[in-house]
Amino acid sequence: SYVILATREGQPRRAVSIRLPTDPTSHTISDDKLVPGASYTFQVGPINVHTHGPPSAASTRVLVATPASTSLSQACKQCLAKFQAICASHGSYPSCIRHNEVNEQFEACSNVGLRSSKDGLSCPSTDSGAHTPAPGRPGPAQAVANADGSVTVSWSPPMQGVATSYVILATRDSQPRHAITGRLGVSPRFFTIASDKLVPGASYTFQVGPINVHTHGPPSAASARVTIPLQSTTGVQTSCEACRVQLESVCALHGGYPQCKQASEFDEQSQVCTQLGLHDENGQFSCGSLSSKGWEFGQSKPGQPRTVQASVAEDGSVVVSWEAPSVDPALGEVTSYVILATRQGDMRHAVTGRLRASPTQSIIPGDKFVAGQRYKFQVGPISGNTHGPLSEGASLTMPTWRGQLPGADPMPAPVQGLTATVGTDGSIVLSWDPLEPQTVTAYVILCTKEGAQRSACTGRLGTEQTRYRMSRERLVTDRNYQFQVAAINGDTHGPPSDMTPPILVKPKRSSAENVPPRVVGVQAVYQNGRPVVSWAGVDSAQDRSVQYAVKYQLSGSSTWKWMPGGKGLGRPYLSLSGSHLQPHKSYRFAVVARNSQGAARESEPSSDFLYGIAPPHAPKS
Numbered sequence: 001s002y003v004i005l006a007t008r009e010g011q012p013r014r015a016v017s018i019r020l021p022t023d024p025t026s027h028t029i030s031d032d033k034l035v036p037g038a039s040y041t042f043q044v045g046p047i048n049v050h051t052h053g054p055p056s057a058a059s060t061r062v063l064v065a066t067p068a069s070t071s072l073s074q075a076c077k078q079c080l081a082k083f084q085a086i087c088a089s090h091g092s093y094p095s096c097i098r099h100n101e102v103n104e105q106f107e108a109c110s111n112v113g114l115r116s117s118k119d120g121l122s123c124p125s126t127d128s129g130a131h132t133p134a135p136g137r138p139g140p141a142q143a144v145a146n147a148d149g150s151v152t153v154s155w156s157p158p159m160q161g162v163a164t165s166y167v168i169l170a171t172r173d174s175q176p177r178h179a180i181t182g183r184l185g186v187s188p189r190f191f192t193i194a195s196d197k198l199v200p201g202a203s204y205t206f207q208v209g210p211i212n213v214h215t216h217g218p219p220s221a222a223s224a225r226v227t228i229p230l231q232s233t234t235g236v237q238t239s240c241e242a243c244r245v246q247l248e249s250v251c252a253l254h255g256g257y258p259q260c261k262q263a264s265e266f267d268e269q270s271q272v273c274t275q276l277g278l279h280d281e282n283g284q285f286s287c288g289s290l291s292s293k294g295w296e297f298g299q300s301k302p303g304q305p306r307t308v309q310a311s312v313a314e315d316g317s318v319v320v321s322w323e324a325p326s327v328d329p330a331l332g333e334v335t336s337y338v339i340l341a342t343r344q345g346d347m348r349h350a351v352t353g354r355l356r357a358s359p360t361q362s363i364i365p366g367d368k369f370v371a372g373q374r375y376k377f378q379v380g381p382i383s384g385n386t387h388g389p390l391s392e393g394a395s396l397t398m399p400t401w402r403g404q405l406p407g408a409d410p411m412p413a414p415v416q417g418l419t420a421t422v423g424t425d426g427s428i429v430l431s432w433d434p435l436e437p438q439t440v441t442a443y444v445i446l447c448t449k450e451g452a453q454r455s456a457c458t459g460r461l462g463t464e465q466t467r468y469r470m471s472r473e474r475l476v477t478d479r480n481y482q483f484q485v486a487a488i489n490g491d492t493h494g495p496p497s498d499m500t501p502p503i504l505v506k507p508k509r510s511s512a513e514n515v516p517p518r519v520v521g522v523q524a525v526y527q528n529g530r531p532v533v534s535w536a537g538v539d540s541a542q543d544r545s546v547q548y549a550v551k552y553q554l555s556g557s558s559t560w561k562w563m564p565g566g567k568g569l570g571r572p573y574l575s576l577s578g579s580h581l582q583p584h585k586s587y588r589f590a591v592v593a594r595n596s597q598g599a600a601r602e603s604e605p606s607s608d609f610l611y612g613i614a615p616p617h618a619p620k621s
Contacts, residue, residue: 005043005055007176008035018450018482019047019499033451034064041176050495051372054345058176135210135217136160141168143206143223146245149195151228155208155220156189163210168193169219173203174347183211192249198228200338200350201387229385243273244285302334302381302388305360310377310394316366318398322379322391324360332383339364340390342376354382369398412440412487412494420483420500423469428503431467432485442488445470446496450480460488477507514597516546522591524609530575531611533589535603537572545595550574555586555608563589576611583612 001019004027016033034040040062043055139156146152153168163186170180170193184191198204204226207219247270254260270280278285303325310320320339325331337355339362342348351364369375376393417433430445440463447457461468475481481503484496521536538546550566553559566574581587588605 001047003045003047004029005045006034007041007043007058009039009061009177011178013043015045015453016451018448018480018502031064036064039063049498133161133212134215135163135212137218138163138166138208138210138220140221141206141208141223143204143226144248144251145226145228146192146248147229148245149198149200149228150192150245151198151204151206151226152190152192152245152249153206153208153223154190157186158210158217161210161217162212163217164213165211167209167211169207169209170198171205171207171222172199177207179209180206190249195228200228200353202349203227243278247273247278247285301332301386302383303328303331304389305337305379305381305391308377308379308391308394310375310396312366312396312399313363316399318364318366318369318375318377318396319361320364320377320379320394321361324357325381325388332386332388334381334388335384336382337362338380338382340378340380341369342378342393343370344374344376348378366398371398373398410439410489411492412489414495415443415485415487415497418483418485418497418500420503422503426472426506428470428472428475428481428483428505429467430470430483430485430500432497434463434466435487437463440487440489440494444486444488444493446484446486447475448482448484448499449476450502454484472505475505477505480504514595516593516595516600518601519548519591519593519603522589522603522606524576524587524589524606531577531609532573532575533591533606533609534573535591538593547594548572549592549594551590551592551602552581553588553590553605555588560590581611584610585612586610 001021003015003019004017005013006016007013016029017027020027041058043058045055046053136158138158142154144152165183167179167183168181168191169177171177180193180197205222207222209219210217250266251257251260254263260266305325306323308322310318313319334357336357338350339352340348341351351368352362355362374395374397376395378393379391381388412435415432419431421429423429442460444456444460445458445468446454448454482499484499486496487494516538519535524533533550548569550563551560552563564578564580586608588608590605591603593600
């Protein structure tokens with residue numbers, strides 16, 4: 001099977017389809033899963049039973065069309081109805097907004113004008129000014145890499161249009177561009193990005209995207225490429241680097257080194273920084289190291305770490321150990337290490353911050369890695385701020401299931417024979433073949449709703465239970481679901497069964513035994529020169545709560561409409577009048593009977609009826 005993955009500009013990649021069959025190799029993604037005005041790239045991920053392969057190369061970037069303002073109003077109303085339907089399945093608005101699918105839907109709806117307030121949700125009128133024009137492009141972004149690993153980005157406002165907020169976009173080497181900040185105010189026009197949002201040693205370019213209320217404009221030209229430095233480890237150097245950051249920020253605000261050097265605040269700050277070892281060479285600031293000879297700038301590279309080993313612990317974490325570089329007077333002394341991981345097919349990246357020189361071992365949490373993927377681990381030595389050569393790599397494959405961890409209970413086999421049927425009450429009945437009793441302690445049912453991630457939809461079920469009835473009240477109506485069953489042995493989960501085919505969860509309907517019978521004998525005629533539609537009424541002695549509703553259709557069209565004033569009728573006829581019926585046009589009519597238990601099936605339509613031209617009276621004798 002296949003799954004389609006979408007990457008919206010500045011957002012993480014996500015699945016926008018359920019599992020698709022291998023044929024045909026095309027699929028149309030509905031517009032309600034995409035944000036108007038946003039740009040996307042798409043990839044296709046292959047799946048062999050339960051094993052995912054690497055996704056395809058990304059498609060060219062496509063821009064999702066933004067509707068015109070008139071259709072924006074319609075799109076907002078449709079979005080509002082869908083949002084309310086999703087919320088209805090999760091309870092009230094305050095509780096449902098915490099669910100991922102609701103947040104995604106609200107984000108999509110807000111782009112077509114949906115607003116939230118204490119009074120609830122609403123769509124603006126088309127002339128309310130909610131759909132504002134796009135702002136112009138800001139001036140080129142300026143980026144300064146600070147010694148503490150942060151980056152200060154500054155920009156100038158757009159020459160055209162109005163921006164009410166900004167967002168900073170970052171592009172790391174060989175990685176897609178992404179938003180690295182939330183919305184920023186219009187003043188001040190600079191922002192420092194914290195070091196924990198950047199990868200030490202990586203190179204970035206930055207752009208600034210303008211926003212006018214909810215309308216995004218074109219981003220600025222990219223900044224010059226900057227490389228993120230690694231933080232220093234000694235107290236004196238840390239103070240010096242902090243001083244350097246402040247000086248570079250001052251220069252960024254004043255438009256560069258020659259201008260900022262004339263500022264009084266630069267003079268005051270530089271005097272303090274010089275005492276901490278800052279060296280200024282025409283605006284190129286650097287920090288030295290303090291020795292018996294005074295301040296020294298530049299350090300020797302440390303040697304290469306040896307004998308790197310990597311293993312998986314019982315809790316799923318990764319233990320990396322190594323030996324320090326050989327002692328060599330010509331090499332720099334190691335003051336810290338950093339561990340780097342390379343996932344097969346991806347870029348190498350740091351998975352730790354700076355580690356102390358001793359001990360030469362580190363435990364990395366397992367949630368930093370993808371189950372079933374192969375990684376190569378290397379150790380990088382650092383002397384002060386100087387990096388040495390990376391160690392040789394140690395490779396391992398992350399476990400897919402807990403049963404692959406050391407000391408775990410044996411992993412149960414996949415469940416076989418799963419079937420799903422829809423009961424007469426709309427519930428879904430799942431049944432499967434039991435496993436050997438000594439290999440399993442429980443079962444769990446997994447649900448995959450169309451467009452959402454798979455999740456457990458039951459707790460642990462006993463081993464004696466191989467049949468389960470799931471009421472439709474636990475599921476979202478008008479959505480497709482696929483089901484799987486997984487076995488559990490102690491704390492070890494087995495691989496899930498094959499997925500069932502998609503099942504559409506239909507809304508609940510009233511019992512057909514208690515609704516009125518279907519109306520018959522619908523006809524439209526002229527009585528005393530006036531047009532009337534009539535039908536055979538339901539016996540009122542049997543059911544006094546029956547009411548009727550009349551629909552009409554222009555002959556030859558496919559659209560049925562409810563007749564104005566034609567609902568809640570207690571009599572089996574209705575006089576025809578009003579501007580909705582045009583003279584010299586032919587119409588057909590149908591009637592629906594309803595009581596407190598629900599509605600009957602719609603009647604057969606009447607014969608064509610020419611409206612507005614009564615037949616002549618018979619001649620008098």
